[in-house]
Amino acid sequence: MVWSGKSVRNGSLPGALGLALLVALSGCAGSTGGSAQAEPTKPALDVCALATKEEVGALLGQVVEGHRDDTPLPSLTQCSYRYAEKGRFVIVNLLPYEVSQATKPGTPVPGVGDLALYDQAKIGAHLYVRKGSVNFAVNYAFDPLADKGVPDESSARxxxxxxxxAGAIASRL
Structure with a gap:
């Protein structure tokens, strides 16, 4: 071995230091010691997997498949279910904000998630729910321009x- 133009015998100081440095550096490659590493991210919820088509069908009156809607709002994801013949829709949204009395109007509904707020609308209704760190809404609407017009449905139903x-969804979160 040659070091600075001179012959170095095995066991010499520069050779031992080089070997020690090589071993020390090779041990650092897989070390998680004091280095900052990003925490693994929790996979995003699949909004269309939150409810079954049968659960939504019980509300709509017919079992239908949901489809994910890409909205122009980057942090809002939703899944729509449509019973076209009757002009009815159910939309499940993952909300980018925390559901509270300050963020959403509505009447408290006990027994659904950590907080649930019901809001009646002219063409349907909304139920906003917070369960742990997940905030979602289930919305029922009908198309007033559909052939059947505004359905005569009980707001209680x-x-x-x-x-x-919403209770079924919250129970799985």
Whole structure:
């Protein structure tokens, strides 16, 4: 071995230091010691997997497949279910904010998630739910321009259906 133009015998100081440095550096490659590493991210919830088509179908009156809608709002994801013949829709949204009395209007609904707020609308209803760190809404709407017009549905039936659907979703979170 040659070091600075001179012959170095095995066991010499520069050879031992080089070997020690090589061993020390090779041990650092796999070390997680004091280095900062990003925490693994929790996979995002699949909004269309939150409810079954049968659960949504019980509210709509017909079993239908959901499809994910890409919205122009980057932090809002939703899954829509449509019973086209009757002009009815159910939309499940993952919300980018925490559901609270300050962020959403509505009447508290006990027994659904950590907090549930029901809001009646002219063409349907909304139920906003917080369960742990997940915030979601289940929305029922009908198309007033559909061939059938505005359905004559009881708001109590719509509310009961939304509570049942939201309760099923919250129980799985």
């Amino acid at each position: 719509i509310r009961a259906g939304l509570v049942t659907l």
